[in-house]
Amino acid sequence: xxxxxxxxxxxxxxxxxxxxxxxxxxxxxxxxxxxxxxxxxxxxxxxxxxxxxxxxxxxxxxxxxxxxxxxxxxxxxxxxxxxxxxxxxxxxxxxxxxxxxxxxxxxxxxxxxxxxxxxxxxxxxxxxxxxxxxxxxxxxxxxxxxxxxxxxxxxxxxxxxxxxxxxxxxxxxxxxxxxxxxxxxxxxxxxxxxxxxxxxxxxxxxxxxxxxxxxxxxxxxxxxxxxxxxxxxxxxxx
Amino acid sequence: xxxxxxxxxxxxxxxxxxxxxxxxxxxxxxxxxxxxxxxxxxxxxxxxxxxxxxxxxxxxxxxxxxxxxxxxxxxxxxxxxxxxxxxxxxxxxxxxxxxxxxxxxxxxxxxxxxxxxxxxxxxxxxxxxxxxxxxxxxxxxxxxxxx
Numbered sequence: 102x103x104x105x106x107x108x109x110x111x112x113x114x115x116x117x118x119x120x121x122x123x124x125x126x127x128x129x130x131x132x133x134x135x136x137x138x139x140x141x142x143x144x145x146x147x148x149x150x151x152x153x154x155x156x157x158x159x160x161x162x163x164x165x166x167x168x169x170x171x172x173x174x175x176x177x178x179x180x181x182x183x184x185x186x187x188x189x190x191x192x193x194x195x196x197x198x199x200x201x202x203x204x205x206x207x208x209x210x211x212x213x214x215x216x217x218x219x220x221x222x223x224x225x226x227x228x229x230x231x232x233x234x235x236x237x238x239x240x241x242x243x244x245x246x247x248x249x250x251x252x253x254x255x256x257x258x259x260x261x262x263x264x265x266x267x268x269x270x271x272x273x274x275x276x277x278x279x280x281x282x283x284x285x286x287x288x289x290x291x292x293x294x295x296x297x298x299x300x301x302x303x304x305x306x307x308x309x310x311x312x313x314x315x316x317x318x319x320x321x322x323x324x325x326x327x328x329x330x331x332x333x334x335x336x337x338x339x
Numbered sequence: 340x341x342x343x344x345x346x347x348x349x350x351x352x353x354x355x356x357x358x359x360x361x362x363x364x365x366x367x368x369x370x371x372x373x374x375x376x377x378x379x380x381x382x383x384x385x386x387x388x389x390x391x392x393x394x395x396x397x398x399x400x401x402x403x404x405x406x407x408x409x410x411x412x413x414x415x416x417x418x419x420x421x422x423x424x425x426x427x428x429x430x431x432x433x434x435x436x437x438x439x440x441x442x443x444x445x446x447x448x449x450x451x452x453x454x455x456x457x458x459x460x461x462x463x464x465x466x467x468x469x470x471x472x473x474x475x476x477x478x479x480x481x482x483x484x485x486x
Contacts, residue, residue, distance in 0.1 A: 142467035146434060151465060180346045216458045217432030223374035261354060265361050276365075278373040278395060280442055285463040295466035 108325050111185060115318045122315045129308030136301035144298075150214050151298070157207040159306040160200050163313060164232060165267055167197030171239070172264040175257035185321075187253045190260060191243055192320035196313060198236035204229060216280060224273040225281035228266055235263035375442045378421035394423060394452060395442040395460065403437055416441060416452065425452040434459035 137155035144151035174190040177183055208226070209219040220226065243249075243256035274283040285293040294302065340348075365372065375395035376384075399415035399422050406412065410429060414437075415422040425443055435441060440460030445453045466474075 142469075144465050145468040145471035146461065147465075154465065176350060179350055181343055215432070215434055215461055217456075218458055221374065221458070224372050261350065262357060264354075265357055269361075269365070276372075277369075278375050278377065280374055280395075280458060280460055282440075282461055282463045285465065293464055295470050297467060298465050 108185060112322060112325060115322055119315065119318050122311045122318070126308055126311035126315055129304050129311060133301055133304035133308050137305060141298055141301050142295075147215060150211065153207050153211040154298075155301050155305045157204060157211060158302060159309040160203040160207065161229070162306060163309045164197055164201040164204050164229070165270060166310070167193050167200055167313060168232060168235070168260075168264070168267055171197060172260050172267075175260040178253065179257050179261075187257070188321050188324045189317065190257065191253070192317055192324060194236050194240045194243075196316055196320075198233060198240065200309075201229065201233040201236060205233060218280075221280050223279040223281060224277045225270065225279045228270040228273050231266055232263075232270060235259070235266065239263070377418040378416060378423045379418050381423060381447065382421045389446070389448075391444065391446050391455070393442055393444045394425075394447075395440070396422075398435065398437050398439055398441050400437050414441075416443060423447070423452050424450070425454050427454040427457055429457070431457055432459040434461055 133155070137152055141152075141155075143149050171190045171193045174186040174193065178186040178190060208229075212221075213219050239256050239259055242259055243252040246252035246255065273279060274281055370384075375393035378394065378396055381394060394416055396416040396418040399417040402413075402415040402417075402422075404413045411426065412428075412431065413424065413426050415424050417423075425445075427443065427445075435457060440462060442458040442460055443452060443454035444456040444458070446455075447453075
């Protein structure tokens with residue numbers, strides 16, 4: 102783990118991994134979208150509307166997963182002072198915020214025809230909205246200081262505090278009465294999701310995950326190059 | 340203790356107390372965090388009747404009665420232990436069916452729930468129509484919402 106904290110090592114590894122993750126992300130999206138839109142059956146109750154699930158559910162999973170990564174990176178930045186962890190956390194935030202926005206928007210589009218409302222203040226929807234604001238708050242906070250080290254520290258603390266929200270989102274549908282239905286995939290007794298619908302869902306989920314890795318590597322690499330440029334300019338002017 | 344160790348302990352303890360605090364807060368607010376009350380809640384806990392509330396459960400099998408005016412519907416909300424008769428006037432969501440989850444917003448007066456809004460609650464099962472039918476036929480699954 103500590104070995105990859107070295108920027109040069111990271112760049113070398115990143116360059117090797119990037120073509121693979123971007124290639125397989127594209128493959129997963131092509132097949133995933135084909136199955137989700139054309140080759141999967143309409144739902145017995147929801148009809149064609151169920152296709153929103155193939156974007157909504159993976160985006161929702163990723164909004165939680167990205168935040169978890171951000172919290173882990175923030176913790177290791179605070180504890181071991183790895184600057185690469187800080188770069189990772191900063192790179193993750195806008196991506197996570199976008200996943201959350203996609204979740205909220207597709208959720209509203211799905212809620213209107215199925216539930217009869219765009220939005221309700223139930224525990225699941227509200228906690229996801231809080232997640233969205235946590236991402237925005239983090240992005241604002243890390244950039245709010247003249248001294249970027251200070252911003253990183255404040256942001257990391259916020260990311261860790263906000264991590265309490267992640268299990269709340271996950272289990273909100275089990276702990277309280279909500280309009281949102283409980284999880285389908287962590288249930289063991291049949292039926293929850295038919296295989297003909299599960300396959301496109303998992304393909305899309307894998308695609309989203311590979312996409313996150315790809316975009317994370319690109320964003321981190323860009324930051325590293327930017328930092329090296331700044332250092333060079335400082336040397337020149339000094 | 341190395342500085343990193345110390346920071347790890349500090350952050351660990353800080354996070355732990357945060358978790359304890361939020362657990363306590365969420366437990367204390369339990370009744371305010373639910374989106375709706377079940378018929379059992381209404382019958383067994385003393386829920387104040389004279390304010391707008393949401394009740395949720397299944398639409399009782401065979402309970403939907405549509406009036407002649409075409410927009411008024413009577414039904415019962417059940418959690419299989421208690422049921423509450425409800426009346427509603429207005430357009431219904433597509434998923435409003437017998438044996439299907441429902442959340443009604445309105446007021447409980449004289450034992451009848453006068454709903455202002457009806458929301459359909461769908462379950463976590465996703466499958467094609469044929470699968471749902473064959474599962475029902477073989478009796479492996481009772482299924483919700485008749486089509």
